[in-house]
Amino acid sequence: MIGACIGSFLNVVIYRVPLGLSVKNPKRSFCPICKHQLSAWQNLPIVSWLFLRGKCGHCSAPIPFRYIAVEILTAGLFGLVWHVFPQAAVFLWVLMGLLISITFIDAEYLIIPTNLTWAGSVIGLIACSVYPPLSAMAGYQFTWKEGLFSGGTGWVVGFVGLWLVVELGKKAFGKRALNFDSEVEWSLKEPEADHEPMSFVIDGEEISWWDVFARKSDRLMVDASSVVVDDEETGAGQLIIRETEIELADGRHFELEKLVSLRGRAKSVVIPREAMGMGDVHLLAMIGAFFGWSGVFFSLFSASLFAIVAALIGRIGFGKQLPFGPFIAMGAVAWMFGGWQLWRMYLDFLGF
Secondary structure: OHHHHHHHHHHHHHHHHHHOOOOOOOOOOEOOOOOOEOOHHHHOOOHHHHHOOOEOOOOOOEOOOHHHHHHHHHHHHHHHHHHHOHHHHHHHHHHHHHHHHHHHHHHHHOOOOHHHHHHHHHHHHHHHHHOHHHHHOOOOOOOHHHHHHHHHHHHHHHHHHHHHHHHHHHHHHOEEEEEEEEEEEEEEEOOOOOOOOOEEEEOOEEEEHHHHOOOOOOOEEEEEEEEEEOOEEOOOEEEEEOOOEEEOOOOOEEEHHHOOOEEEEEEEEEEEOOOOOHHHHHHHHHHHHHHHHHHHHHHHHHHHHHHHHHHHHHOOOOOOOOOOHHHHHHHHHHHHHHHHHHHHHHHHHHOO
C-alpha cells in the first residue's frame, strides 16, 4: 500500500519534473488535457484508474496506462524490498522511487534530471554508512567507515568510468554528416506541445533540439545555399546554429528566441551528437554510491545485455536514439535481487 501511494506521487514527478513544474504546486494532481484538478476519490492508487476506465472523469481524455503501471510496479518493488532487505528498506525504497522516476522520464524525454541523481547519491552514501552490507553484497563484512568508503569509491568509479566512455564516444561518433546530391530544404520547427522540444528539419527529417545540443559547445553547421531569417533572404554561406543563437556567414548573430522563423536550402549539414548522455554518468555514479564499485560493473554490464536484447526484440535503437538509463536501472535492480551472488560465484571461480 505504501508503494502504491508512493507510485502515485512518482507519476507527478515523471510528468512535472521534465517540464520544469513544481511537484508541490498545485498540490492536487490535474488532468494534463483539461487541467481539471482531481478529487480525492479520483486519485486513489490503482483503484481510481480502473474505476475511471483509464479516462479523465471530467473531459474523458485518456489517462495513459503508464500511470497505473508505475503504481503497480512501485508497489511490487516496495514489497519485494521489504521481504528481502527489511533492515535497509527505507533507503532502498528511496532508490526504487528514484530508479522508477528516472526510467520513465528517460524513456519518454531522453533526459535524466541530475537533481534526482545528486539526491540519490547523498542518500546512497548515508545508507552505506548506516547499513554497510549494502556496499558489501558480494560477501565482505564492512564497518560503517568501510561502508562509507566503499560507497564513495563506487560513486567515483561509476562517474569517472562512464564519463570516459562518453568522452571517447564523442571523439569517435560526435558528428553526423549529411550530404545530398541536390539542394534540400531545411528549417527550424517550433514544438507542437509544451513538453516537446524545438526541432531541426532537413529534407523532411526532424531532429529534436535536445538530441543535437547536449553540450554548450555543440554547433550545428549548415552549408547553406540560402538562409531566410524572418522571411528575409540573408544570402548563402556557412550557417552556425548553437543552442540559443545563430551566426550567419557575414558574422551577424541572432538570438533564437527573438526569431519568428528560420529556413533555407542546403546541400550538406554537420550535426553534433552524443554516444551517451551525461545523465547516464550521474545515474551510474548514484548506483555506485549505494552498491560500491562491484555494483557499478555488474549494473553496466547487465544494462548492456538488456539493451542489446531490447534492441533485437523491439528493433528500438535502429535509426533513433536508445535511452540507456532504463537499462542501467534494470541492471541495478538485478544486482540487488541476486546479481551480487553471481558476482560472488564469478570471483570464487577466479580464486579471489
